Amino acid sequence: MKLKPIEDFPDVWSGLYPAGSARSNQFLIRLDEESLLVISAGTNLDLSSLNATLTGGKDPASVQPPKNMYLVAPNTLHHMGIRKWKEEFAAARGYGHSKFLKKFSKKGHNLEPLDHLLTVLPSHVRAFEAPGTRCGEILFIVEYESRYLWICADSFFHIPQSRMPTGAVGWYLKLSGAAPGLRISRLFKFLGIKHRSAYKEWILNLLDQFEPHTLIVCHGVPLQSKQGETTLKEKLVNLIMAQL
Ligand SMILES: [Fe+2]
Numbered sequence: 001m002k003l004k005p006i007e008d009f010p011d012v013w014s015g016l017y018p019a020g021s022a023r024s025n026q027f028l029i030r031l032d033e034e035s036l037l038v039i040s041a042g043t044n045l046d047l048s049s050l051n052a053t054l055t056g057g058k059d060p061a062s063v064q065p066p067k068n069m070y071l072v073a074p075n076t077l078h079h080m081g082i083r084k085w086k087e088e089f090a091a092a093r094g095y096g097h098s099k100f101l102k103k104f105s106k107k108g109h110n111l112e113p114l115d116h117l118l119t120v121l122p123s124h125v126r127a128f129e130a131p132g133t134r135c136g137e138i139l140f141i142v143e144y145e146s147r148y149l150w151i152c153a154d155s156f157f158h159i160p161q162s163r164m165p166t167g168a169v170g171w172y173l174k175l176s177g178a179a180p181g182l183r184i185s186r187l188f189k190f191l192g193i194k195h196r197s198a199y200k201e202w203i204l205n206l207l208d209q210f211e212p213h214t215l216i217v218c219h220g221v222p223l224q225s226k227q228g229e230t231t232l233k234e235k236l237v238n239l240i241m242a243q244l
Helices: 047-054 082-088 098-106 114-118 167-175 186-192 196-209 232-243
Strands: 004-006 009-019 022-032 035-039 068-072 093-096 125-129 138-144 147-152 157-159 181-183 212-217
Touching: 009 138, 009 147, 022 138, 022 212, 068 082, 068 114, 093 098, 093 114, 114 125, 138 196, 157 212, 181 232, 196 232, 212 232
Parallel strands: 035 068, 068 093, 147 212
Antiparallel strands: 004 009, 009 022, 022 035, 125 138, 138 147, 157 181
C-alpha cells in the first residue's frame, strides 16, 4: 500500500488498490492528530506503510494508530476495503450516502448516513451527497489556503493516454468512454445517474461555489489548474455540458 501525498494539499494522500481486474485509488485525509478519514478504503491495507506515511517515515513501529477512524464508501461500488479496515480498527465507523444504506447493508456493511460524519469533520473538509444518482455518489472538497481539492469517486475519470492499461482493461475503458483523458464514463452517465438534470444542476452549482484547483478521482491521476491553460473548472463545465 504505497501512499502518495497530493501536491499543494498537506495531510491528503492517495494510493492504489486492486479492484477486480482494474485498479482504484483510495484517499486518506488526516483531520487532526487523532483522526483519519479514509475514502474508498482499499483492500491492500498495510499497517506499517500506513504508519510510515502518517509519521513521515519516523519510527513507524512506535506510533499509535489514529484514535478516530472514519471510513467512507463514496458510492455503492467503492466499499471493498471497508471490511478489512474495520477488522484492523475495531472502533472505525463507516459512512455512505443516506439514501443507499439498505444497499450497503445487503453488501454486508452497517454504514451510518453521511450526516453523522459531517458533525465531526473540520470546517476545511466538506462532503456532499449527489442527488439523482443510482450509485449513491459522495463528493469531498478539501480547502487549503483558499484552494479547493475535489475528491470524486466515479463522477469523473482521468487516465491519460500514457497511463492507459493494455489488454482487456484498456479496451474496456475505451469502449465505456472512461479513457483516455478527462472523461465522464458512459457507465456512470447511463447507469450511475438516474435524474440527469438534478445531478447536472447540483454539480455545476458546486463548481461555481468551490472552483477546483485540483481534481483527484478513484480511477486515474490528479489533474490541476495550470496558469495559462484552460482552467480545471472550465474543463469540467465543458465536459458536463457536452456529456450530460
Ligand atoms: Fe469506480
